[in-house]
Amino acid sequence: MLDTTPLTQAVDHFADRLRAAPQSRLQRSAAAEALGLAKELARRAQLLEDPSAEPRDMPDAGMFAVADQITVAAHDLAVVLSDEEELAQAVTLVQEAQQRAGV
Numbered sequence: 001m002l003d004t005t006p007l008t009q010a011v012d013h014f015a016d017r018l019r020a021a022p023q024s025r026l027q028r029s030a031a032a033e034a035l036g037l038a039k040e041l042a043r044r045a046q047l048l049e050d051p052s053a054e055p056r057d058m059p060d061a062g063m064f065a066v067a068d069q070i071t072v073a074a075h076d077l078a079v080v081l082s083d084e085e086e087l088a089q090a091v092t093l094v095q096e097a098q099q100r101a102g103v
Contacts, residue, residue, distance in 0.1 A: 004078035007087060010094040011041075011074035015067040017103040023063075030101040031063035034070050037097040041073035041090065048080040070094075 014034070021030055039058045046055040061069060074094065081087050 002081055002084070002087060004081055004087060006091050007074055007078050007081070007094065010091050010098075011070055014094055014098040014101075014103070015071045017098065018067040018070075018101070021103045025103060026063040026066075028102075030103050031066045033097050033101040034066035035060055037093060038066065038069040038073040040093060041070065041077050044086075044090065045073065045077040045080055048077075048082075048086075 014037075018026070018030060018034055035058075042058045043055045046053065058069060058073065074090070077090055081090070
C-alpha cells in the first residue's frame with residue numbers, strides 16, 4: 001500500500017492557508033488557483049478509478065469552499081493512487097498551485 005501522507009499533508013497545509021487568507025487574496029487569484037487544482041485532482045482520481053468513463057467536472061462552489069474542495073479531491077485521489085510517480089506529480093501540483101496562489 002502506497003503511503004500518501006506527503007499528498008495529504010501538502011493539501012492540508014494549502015487548505016489551511018486558504019482558510020486563513022483574507023477575502024481580497026481569495027478574490028485576486030487564490031480561489032481560482034485552488035479551484036483549478038481541485039478540478040485537476042478530481043479528474044486524475046476519476047481516471048484512475050475508471051479510465052473508460054468521462055471525468056465529471058467539479059463545480060465552482062464559491063471562493064469560501066475551495067479549501068474544502070481541494071481537500072476532498074486530494075483525499076479521493078490519495079485513496080486510488082498506487083504509483084510513487086503519480087504521488088510525486090500530485091504533490092508537485094499542490095505545491096505549485098499554492099505558490100501561484102500566493103498563500
